[in-house]
Amino acid sequence: MSITPIEHWVDGAAWAGTSERTGDVFNPATGTVTGTxxxxxxxxxxxxxxxxxxAWPAWRDASLATRLKVMFAFRELLNARKQxxxxxxxxxxxxxxxxxxGEIARGLEVVEFACGAGHLLKGEYSESxxxxxxxxxxxxxxxIVGVISPFNFPAMVPLWFLPIALVSGNAVVLKPSEKDPSASVxxxxxxxxxxxxxxxxSxxxxxxxxxxxxxxxxxVSxxxxxxSTPIAKYIYERGSAAGKRxxxxxxxxxxxxxxxxADLDLAADAAVNAGFGSAGERCMAVSVLLAVDTIADELVTKIAERVGQLRTGDGTRGCDMGPLITRAHRDKVAGYLDIAxxxxAEIVVDGRDVVVDGGDDGFWLGPTLIDRVATTSAVYTDEIFGPVLSVVRIAGYDEGLALIEASPYGNGTAIFTNDGGAARRFQREVSVGMVGxxxxxxxxxxxxxxxxxxxSLFGDAKAYGPxxxxxxxxxxxxxxRWLDPSHGGINLGFPAHD
Incomplete structure (x- = not known):
């Protein structure tokens, strides 16, 4: 297999750069190096x-209509060539x-939103x-804006930022993950x-x-x-200290x-979808299931049945879940099962035993379900970022809410219930930025x-949207003020509105 060189993109063209350092890019389903x-x-x-x-001054001074034409054309090209x-x-x-x-579809939503920039860039006017x-x-x-994006969404996360930054008249330098860099180019x-x-x-x-x-x-302004949170904190603190937004x-x-x-069939489907989609490599993945004791056995059984139906393997073969991004990450995630x-804890479904439809050297770990996880365990406290769903059994709503509140993270959470009062109370009380x-x-x-x-967020601004x-x-x-012949002349007093 030929090894593809993946170069930078600067000033509208591929550029090798002056550094002699390179990194390997793998196909995770085969374990082979496909690029440098x-x-x-x-x-x-x-x-x-x-x-x-x-390039920025001319782009900044281009009319909004000009910038919007580019974004509309980009939307059409991306939609046509998304495969x-x-x-x-x-x-x-x-x-x-x-x-x-699906990742591309969510990125396309932001492109389409950016095409409405004419409304979102409007100012306000107060007369007299x-x-x-x-x-x-x-x-x-x-x-000039710097964007640093992660490996888990090589297209969607850049599309969270690029359309809005560009249509607003900025120039952008994007640094994608070196693990899967081709999508950005x-x-x-x-x-x-x-x-x-x-x-x-660039x-x-x-x-x-x-x-x-x-x-x-x-x-860079x-x-x-x-x-990850440690890197986010580092970038926020170092960038803010340098006076950047x-x-x-x-x-x-x-x-x-x-x-x-709750509807336990709906909850079981949701837990599997949210826990194992994209091999759990999502910052919005559900990694902890808080199950009230009275329904925990039934719910765990339903989830295990569904996990048993999943097909793990090469993403080009119609499988449900693919490999992890690197061998080192796969090994790190698998190590949490020994910790559990x-x-x-009780391992209900062990992803290390999965039979895969893919290469023998792929970075495989199947969907893993762990029951009776202690809240003191690293399996509970760490962001594992893999296909591991931990079940913590609780007495009821109050204990569940208390555990969520005690977490240092506050990215996403969900409640499954048919009680509108409980749902309304939860969405009001929980200290999390995105609630389902x-x-x-x-x-x-x-x-x-x-x-x-x-x-889960450093700085005051969220991504995309308003x-x-x-x-x-x-x-x-x-x-x-545009003066007319009746202006009042010199007045050294403090200006007052009258």
């Missing part, structure tokens, strides 16, 4: 930033094709706030085809050196990040609370904003 990605040096990042700085992108996602990330297409004085506001781009080429001027979007591949160079660049979305430990009056047993009622993965649609609370436009623009207030 260039890892940027700080100097390489500087070249990309300089290209963005040179091609899905195959790239499956080849480098491992998620099954149906899941990859004082005699012959008007006040109005305008929204202007922040400048594909998107950059498609934007160029849609009419985006060269230099307005892609630099790399690791911490590239990230630090983006953070430290005096030209704002940073968007999605990833930063939104950093961190990790999660999402709980699903199932009350005795040592801490007294009989919905296991409460990711908001594009015209609402995505983000958690507590250690807050996305607020983050990528700055508001300017203008107080205006």
């Amino acid at each position: 990605v260039a890892l940027a040096s700080a100097a390489d990042v500087g070249v990309a930033v300089a290209a963005a700085e040179a 091609e992108l899905a195959e790239i996602l499956t080849a480098e990330h491992g998620k099954v094709l149906a899941d990859a297409l 706030v004082s005699t012959n004085v008007d006040v109005y506001t305008v929204r202007q781009p922040v400048g 594909w998107l950059a080429r498609l934007l160029q085809e849609a009419g985006l001027p060269d230099g307005v979007l 892609i630099v591949h790399g690791d911490k050196e590239a990230v630090d160079a983006l953070i430290d660049s005096p030209v 704002a940073l968007s990040f999605v990833g 930063v939104q950093a979305l961190g990790g999660a430990k999402n709980h699903m609370l199932v009350l005795p009056d 047993v040592a801490d007294g 009622v009989n919905v296991p993965i409460p990711v908001p649609v594009a015209y609402h904003s995505f983000g958690g609370w507590k250690a 807050q996305g436009f607020a983050f990528f623009t700055r508001e300017k207030a203008i107080t205006s």
